[in-house]
Amino acid sequence: MDENDMIDEEEYEFSRNYFLAKESGKSVKKSSAHKVSELNLADEQELRAEVSNIEPKHxxxxxxLINSYKKLYNEWVFExxxxxxxxxxxxxxxKTLIEDFASTALTEYNxxxxxxxxxxxxxxxxxxxMAEVLWDQLKMQLRSASGGTSRDQQPFNSRSMxxxxxxxxxxxxTENECLVCLVIHxxxxxxxxxxxxxxxxxxxxxCSHVRIVASIDHVNAPLLWDKKMVHVQFNWCWHHVPxxxxxxxxxxxxPLILAHGGTSQSVKTASIVLQSLTPNAQSVFKVLAEHQLAHPDEEGMPIDVLFTSCRELFLVSSLVTLNSHLTEFKDHELVKVRRHSEGQDCLHIPLSKDALEKLVQEMNH
Incomplete structure (x- = not known):
């Protein structure tokens, strides 16, 4: 068989396979009646457990690579x-890289x-x-400069943005420049x-007294900003640090893709969030959780009832303190506010009874 015959044979096989694939694709497309909803999804807790067991490579x-980034810390501080x-x-x-940078190279910053x-x-x-931290810096410098006490400042939580x-x-x-560094993961x-x-x-x-360190992960993140934000306000210096x-x-x-969440996952997520809060905030949440378990038919716990219970347990001394805890709960979606049928605002934890019982058990240990 000469070279031309070999080329013709290859072209014939390619054409034949191409049309066979086309026909096969059409037939599958016509006959397929499968739906994503019919997939047997793995439990999210089991899937996360399997993922955590994957052995790291390289x-x-x-x-x-991380050590090479650490050599750039002085350059980043300079910027x-x-x-x-x-x-x-x-x-x-x-997250770990930025926190290491902040803890080792930004010791002069708050x-x-x-x-x-x-x-x-x-x-x-x-x-x-940020304002409270900056004011503390300014007070220290003013006291050291004047040798006396500095003027009082209006509480910042009552000020507008x-x-x-x-x-x-x-x-x-002030003698030295006071700066506050905002780290945003x-x-x-x-x-x-x-x-x-x-x-x-x-x-x-x-702001003149603010410096910012941030990370992005979404492919379309740069679309969040216009030219002024990038070059003037944020004034980004981009660093590629995989x-x-x-x-x-x-x-x-x-939630993980192609996994359905269960009670255990809801408890785990809530538990992790609670661990990041103060012990007093955790105790306030526990009072709310126990009330919800004891009164499953109620629409929620009225705020004044929660305040009375927490004050009797010496967890809060004022409604302002309680509201600060509730703001944290709502920000982390641990608590929802419901309007009672009588028009009163009530607090409700958006977890099933089983999930809430497990969460309370974890908090008791």
Whole structure:
């Protein structure tokens, strides 16, 4: 068989296989009646357990990669000092890397951390915390300079967002520059990615006493910002820092694809969130949970009843303190507010009875 015959034979086989594949595809398409809803999905808790058992690979190479980033810490601090914002992007969770950078290289700064991977974030609380930290810095410098006491300051939690931003941006007569660093894990997270929130974050980042370090993971994250936000307000300095680290903490708050959640997963998620709160807040939540279990037919626990119970247990001294705990619960979606049939606001934990019982048992141990 000569060369031309071989070419003709190859072309014939290719054409034949092509049309056979086409016909086969059509027949499958016509006869298939399967639906995604008919898939036998794995339980989310079991799936997460299996994922956690996957052995890590290329550990030495990844360790060398992380060490190479650590050599850039001084450069990153230099960029922050000169008014740039640091934006970390690349494959893998950057939470551990950024926290290591903050704890080792930003010791001269006061650092406020925002977990953008949560479902909802209260930016007013973030701005209030930043203003309080800045005011503490200013008081220390003013006292050391004058040798006396500094003037009193209006409580920041009673101020508007515009007033808080104005305070973070106004010039202060101090010997050393006072700066507050805002660290945002996943600035493109579900609780932060709407337009109004991003514009508010940009205004905070543009304040003279604020520096920002953030990470992104969504492929369309840059579409969140316009030209002014990127180059003037955030003033991003982009750093490609792939870590290849699993999104263990960030992934807890999002359901896995092709898995159905169960009671155990709801309890695990709520337990992780509660562990991040203060012991007093956990105790307040426990009072609410036990009341809901004891009164399953009620629409919820009235706020004044919760306040009375918590005050008797010496958990809160005022309604303001209780409301601060409730704000945290609502931000983390641990508690929902329901309107009682009589028009009174009641608190309800959005968990099934079985899930709530398991959660209370975990809190007792």
């Amino acid at each position: 550990e030495k190479e990844i360790a060398l 922050l000092r000169y008014g740039f914002g640091l934006l970390m992007y690349g494959f893998g969770s950057k 650092v406020i951390v925002v977990n953008g991977y949560l479902q909802s974030i209260n930016l007013k609380q973030v701005a209030t915390a 515009d007033d808080l931003i104005a305070f973070l941006d106004e010039p202060h007569k 996943n600035i493109d997270g579900p609780g932060l990615r709407d337009s109004d929130t991003q514009h508010l974050l940009a205004r905070i980042a543009a 870590t290849f680290a699993p999104y263990k903490i960030e992934g807890v708050f999002h």
